[in-house]
Amino acid sequence: MIIALDGPAASGKGTLAKRLAQHFGYAHLDTGKLYRAVGLAVLQSGGDPENAAAAESAANALVPSDLDNPALSGDDAAVAASKVAAIPAVRAALLAFQRRFAESPPDGAPGAVIDGRDIGTVVCPDAPAKLFVTADVEIRAERRHKELLGRGETSIYARVLQDLTERDERDSNRAVSPLQTASDAVVLDTSAMDPDAAFAAALAHVEKRLKDASDR
Numbered sequence: 001m002i003i004a005l006d007g008p009a010a011s012g013k014g015t016l017a018k019r020l021a022q023h024f025g026y027a028h029l030d031t032g033k034l035y036r037a038v039g040l041a042v043l044q045s046g047g048d049p050e051n052a053a054a055a056e057s058a059a060n061a062l063v064p065s066d067l068d069n070p071a072l073s074g075d076d077a078a079v080a081a082s083k084v085a086a087i088p089a090v091r092a093a094l095l096a097f098q099r100r101f102a103e104s105p106p107d108g109a110p111g112a113v114i115d116g117r118d119i120g121t122v123v124c125p126d127a128p129a130k131l132f133v134t135a136d137v138e139i140r141a142e143r144r145h146k147e148l149l150g151r152g153e154t155s156i157y158a159r160v161l162q163d164l165t166e167r168d169e170r171d172s173n174r175a176v177s178p179l180q181t182a183s184d185a186v187v188l189d190t191s192a193m194d195p196d197a198a199f200a201a202a203l204a205h206v207e208k209r210l211k212d213a214s215d216r
């Protein structure tokens with residue numbers, strides 16, 4: 001059983017995905033960590049993230065436990081991620097990784113919850129339960145701003161808002177796997193919801209989709 005969550009940055013989809021996975025006892029995959037993990041692996045082996053052969057090798061060797069590395073949240077991983085993401089062979093390897101995770105979740109889990117940008121449209125188009133989680137960009141910027149301050153990092157709201165606006169533009173207009181709402185996805189706007197309300201709404205939609213799928 002697969003639950004696919006897509007949506008723009010800071011929409012709350014990652015938090016929802018974790019809670020849904022915990023609720024159902026499913027494995028969770030945050031696909032946003034994949035390119036960071038590949039880039040970090042290349043760096044830690046002494047390689048250059050822009051080297052296609054090294055990046056492809058790291059992508060093919062990736063295992064789920066690599067995504068638990070705390071160093072993935074660092075700037076080095078972020079910079080390396082942007083470099084390996086431009087390599088077609090890396091993108092192909094990570095697409096295969098995501099599909100394997102969905103088809104055979106780790107640790108014998110009975111299902112998978114996967115969040116990203118193109119899960120319901122490209123990675124798992126046949127997933128029985130799909131959510132497109134969104135919120136007004138100003139709301140998302142305020143959430144990200146507070147998150148950064150809460151971690152003790154320097155943050156300026158206007159800069160966060162600009163970064164998210166530009167990222168939305170890139171994600172929606174990129175040539176490969178753009179951010180889109182799957183035709184059979186339920187759109188969940190969390191602008192006016194706290195985390196508990198968003199989870200309750202998501203759970204209701206997912207349970208209905210899973211029930212419909214089991215009744216077929």
